[in-house]
Amino acid sequence: MIPYTYLSEQLASDGIDVNAVEAALKAQRIETPSWGYANSGTRFKTFAHAGAARTTREKLDDAAMVHKLTGIAPSVAVHIPWDKPEGDDYVAMRQYAESCGIKIGAVNPNVFQDEVYRLGSLGNPNSGIRELALDHLIECCDIMRKTGSRDLSLWFADGTNYAGQDDLRARKRRFEEGLRQAYTHLPTGGRMLIEYKFFEPAFYSTDVPDWGVAYAFALKCGPQAQVLVDLGHHAPGVNIEQIVSFLLDEGRLGGFHFNNRKYADDDLVVGSVNPYELFLIFNELVGAAQSSDVLTRSTAENLAYMIDQSHNIEGKLLPMLVSVINCQEAYAKALIVNRAKLRVVQQDGDVLGAHEILNAAYKTDVRPLLAHIRQEMGVPIDPIAVYRASGYEAKITNERGTAKNTGGYQA
Ligand code: PSV
Ligand code: MN
Secondary structure, three states, X not given: OOOHHHHHHHHHHOOOOHHHHHHHHHHOOOEEEHHHHEOOOOOOOOOOOOOOEOOHHHHHHHHHHHHHHHOOOOEEEEEEOOOOOHHHOHHHHHXXXXXXXOEEEEEEEOOOOOHHHHHOOOOOOOHHHHHHHHHHHHHHHHHHHHHOOOEEEEOOOOEEOOOOOOOHHHHHHHXXXXXXXXXOOOOOOOEEEEEOOOOOOOOXXXXXXXXXXXXXXXXXXXXXXXXXXXXXXXXXXXXXXXXXXXXXXXXXXXXXXXXXXXXXXXXXXXXXXXXXXXHHHHHHHHHHHOOOOHHHHHHHHXXXXXXXXXXXXXXXXXXXXHHHHHHHHHHHHHHOOXXXXXXXXXXXXXXXXXXXXXXXXXXXXOHHHHHHHHHHHOOOOOHHHHHHHHOHHHHHHHHHOOOOOOOOOOO
């Protein structure tokens, strides 16, 4: 690795404001998911991980450990009812999180696991079931008030499996109605994030299949409704960074679910297969955060950066740490893109010149920069090595044993 002083001098001589880059890195925040600390599996098998969290408190303990080691993961998304506390005491849940040095982040309603949702939730042809789903979304808005959460993070498993199974236009209208109603229950300052997914578990049609539909629903609901981009929920070849840039410019990007789309869903470490794509996404985010357009800038500044991964065979805390660090590295590389030079060559139509500027940042080894800011933040320079040596895995394995339950999905 090149020394930090050499790297920072090199960046400064290229016109990069190294102090601003370091300040941005220190302010970065990534939310981890409660369900990522518990056992999870595929529909074929759940391989239980010794030491995996059995309760929400244990999930919060583990999330606190990830934050302690990285300094940039101070909140945890919860999934209801997977994280429903005894006696519905969400205030106690919040207090426990705070006592661990973290906060409760996005609240994720679950309208896909109960028997009644066989034909969907807000899109269900049965109005009584639509009402049940809406009641749960409203319950989650109340939970947000108790946990101090800003974001209601919505994902629906709704859709159809067979042509002719239901009226597609009617389903669209039911969704629009349900989302609009839920929107009116958001707490003051609260946001509704609408997540799309192009397939699964419904395979013929999906009620919120892509960013365009999520965007249209968000527009119908109001300014506090935005789109959530889960990296796993795209067909191969889709240019996610372009979706991100469009939504940023329209003020409708609300947040991310980071993961790797090889799985077509949420289970692999973000940036593990295509770190370049992650960098390109962060590149759009950094560009937007520096935009002269007020809406674009404030949208970029208020994003919820969340991980949505439930690791199945690689352990729990370690892959979560790697994921947080991968986001940190991608962000660092995006921050050192020479945007002033880029604008000039773009204007000149120098296609490969522009491409080279991006690649120069991507190819820079930013680890000395990260080691430097970590030292200044008072967290380990090498969080992975410190975690491996910490004895935490042995401690939780000893205390918790091998749990039979999962954190959510029953495989
Ligand atoms: C659905 O596949 C999803 O991405 C949604 O965000 C859910 O809330 C989450 O996964 C559950 O793991
Ligand atoms: Mn997701």
